[in-house]
Amino acid sequence: MVRFAKAIGETRPEYVQPGKTEDGKDDYSTLIGHPAMPAMWVLDAMMKVDDATMTDEDGVKWTFDIDFIKLLHTGQEYDYTDCVPVRAGDVLVSQGKLADVYVKGSPGKELLWIVGEIETRNQKKELVVRTRLTAGIRKGGYGIKRVE
Amino acid sequence: MVKLSEVKVGMEFTDVVENITREQIREYGFASGDKNGIHMDDKVAELAGLKGVIAHGLLFMGFVGVMLTRLADEGRIVKWGGQFRGSVRPGDDVHTVAKVTKVEGNLVYLDIEQYSFTPLRIEKDGKVVKKFEGEERGWVSEKDVQAGCLKTKEVEEGTLHYRWRLSFPGYAVLELKD
Numbered sequence: 001m002v003r004f005a006k007a008i009g010e011t012r013p014e015y016v017q018p019g020k021t022e023d024g025k026d027d028y029s030t031l032i033g034h035p036a037m038p039a040m041w042v043l044d045a046m047m048k049v050d051d052a053t054m055t056d057e058d059g060v061k062w063t064f065d066i067d068f069i070k071l072l073h074t075g076q077e078y079d080y081t082d083c084v085p086v087r088a089g090d091v092l093v094s095q096g097k098l099a100d101v102y103v104k105g106s107p108g109k110e111l112l113w114i115v116g117e118i119e120t121r122n123q124k125k126e127l128v129v130r131t132r133l134t135a136g137i138r139k140g141g142y143g144i145k146r147v148e
Numbered sequence: 149m150v151k152l153s154e155v156k157v158g159m160e161f162t163d164v165v166e167n168i169t170r171e172q173i174r175e176y177g178f179a180s181g182d183k184n185g186i187h188m189d190d191k192v193a194e195l196a197g198l199k200g201v202i203a204h205g206l207l208f209m210g211f212v213g214v215m216l217t218r219l220a221d222e223g224r225i226v227k228w229g230g231q232f233r234g235s236v237r238p239g240d241d242v243h244t245v246a247k248v249t250k251v252e253g254n255l256v257y258l259d260i261e262q263y264s265f266t267p268l269r270i271e272k273d274g275k276v277v278k279k280f281e282g283e284e285r286g287w288v289s290e291k292d293v294q295a296g297c298l299k300t301k302e303v304e305e306g307t308l309h310y311r312w313r314l315s316f317p318g319y320a321v322l323e324l325k326d
Contacts, residue, residue, distance in 0.1 A: 007172075007179035008210030009165060012217055035225045036213030039206035040180050073205060077229025132229070 001088060005034040033086030033128075038078055038120065042131045045096050045118050046073070052098050053147055061147040070141025072111075075134035084126045091123040099132070111136035149221035152324035155256050157248050163215040165242045168203055173238065176207040198235075199285045205232035208242050208315055212260055215244050216320050223254075223324040230260060230318020239281050241265040242315065256324050262316035268298075272306030282311065 005015040019030035050064040086092065100115040118131040150161070170190075177183045182204055185192025193201045209230065216225050236242060243263045250257035266287060270278040282288065288311055292298065297313045 003179040007176040008207060008214055010214045010217065015217070034210075034213060035217065035228070036206070036210040039182075039210065043182060043206075073232060075229065075231040076206065076209060077227070078225075079227045080224070081226055134231075 001028075001031055001033050001037065001086070004037050004040060008034070008036055010034055028088035031088055035078060035080065037086060038129050038131050039076075041092065041094060041120070042076070042118055042133055043073070045094050045131075046116055046133055046135060048096070049098065049114055049116060062144045063147050065143040065145040066137060067141040070138040072136045072138070073133065074136055075132075077132040079130040079132070081130075083128050083130075084122070086122070086128050090128075092120050092128065094118050094120045105139075108139075110139055112142040113137075150219050150324065152223075152251075152254055152256070152326050155248055155251055155324065157251060159248045161215070161219060161246045163211070163218075163244045163246075165211050168236060168238055168240050168242065170201060170238045173201060173203045173207065176204055176210070180204065180206065182206070199287060200281070201238065203236040203238075203240075205316075208236045208262065208264075209318075211242055212244055212246075212262060212316065212318060212320075215246065216258075216322065219246065220322045220324065223322055226255065226321040226323050228260075228318065228320035230262075230316050232316060234264060234313045234315045236264045236315055237266060237282065237287060239267065244316075246320065254323055254325070256322045258320045258322065260316070260318040260320060261314065262318070264311070264313050264315045266311040266313070268309045268311060270303065270306045270308050277306055283309075287311070 002016050010016055014032055015034045019027040021027045047068060050066050053061050053063045055061050096116050096118040098114060099117040102113050103110050104113055105111045113136050116133050120128050122128055174188055177188050186196050186198055187201055187204050190200050216228060243265060246258040246260050248256060249259050266282045267280040268283040269276050269280060292311055292313060297311050299312050300307050300309050
């Protein structure tokens with residue numbers, strides 16, 4: 001948490017300066033996660049977009065076939081409404097869903113656009129952040145494949 | 149930091165992070181876990197056709213985050229986000245402007261525009277007296293030229309030619325206290 005906050009230039013003590021215990025040791029329980037910190041895990045979550053499956057009218061299950069080399073991360077939003085801060089020692093679990101997917105672009109240069117929405121909760125099931133991210137995948141980098 | 153009672157629609161706040169370095173980009177890579185070679189290693193970036201490393205989009209978004217925590221002070225950030233429009237490179241300065249568009253109770257709405265400043269060369273009496281990495285590596289694209297991103301200003305050594313390009317347009321909602 002501290003290294004991430006310092007890497008973006010943060011200096012506020014609640015993000016980078018642990019308190020002290022009575023015996024003079026660092027007390028990380030005083031720290032909270034920086035509002036930019038979900039960057040540490042949402043990209044991994046996005047890479048799992050090809051875990052998403054869809055079932056067609058014939059009951060056949062399909063999934064994305066994505067070449068992540070051709071992926072451009074184009075947008076990111078964080079919503080902290082009714083959220084609690086991340087604290088040292090938390091165990092965070094993210095659950096994502098594909099909010100939108102469409103093909104758009106000039107002829108011959110169409111991109112597959114994906115919009116993912118991810119909710120991250122701590123070990124008490126409390127919401128810590130909702131993230132929305134957008135990415136475009138260049139032509140030749142996307143398709144679908146049948147799930148065996 | 150800004151107090152709720154002092155905020156007015158139209159107010160602007162600015163922040164500048166000067167001279168982004170390769171070390172800074174690499175450190176962000178280690179801190180965030182995104183160690184993709186296009187950010188960490190010039191050779192890998194060149195193989196990807198990028199003419200050298202680029203900063204992580206989430207790093208220059210992070211600069212906005214730092215600006216917002218300072219503005220919010222004892223308050224908090226409710227929502228924020230934006231789009232990654234242009235790459236940021238070593239040697240760039242990153243300028244962020246946040247403009248108040250609405251105040252509703254204790255909620256303050258901001259429009260954010262972040263620009264990268266890329267120095268290219270200094271000319272004096274028609275001669276180039278200093279070249280920066282952006283000029284030497286050819287970071288200016290035809291798209292930059294067409295979009296009017298190339299500008300000049302007078303500096304002590306002569307006329308500085310530079311690129312001024314939108315890197316991150318976004319928004320934020322802060323909950324402020326007095």
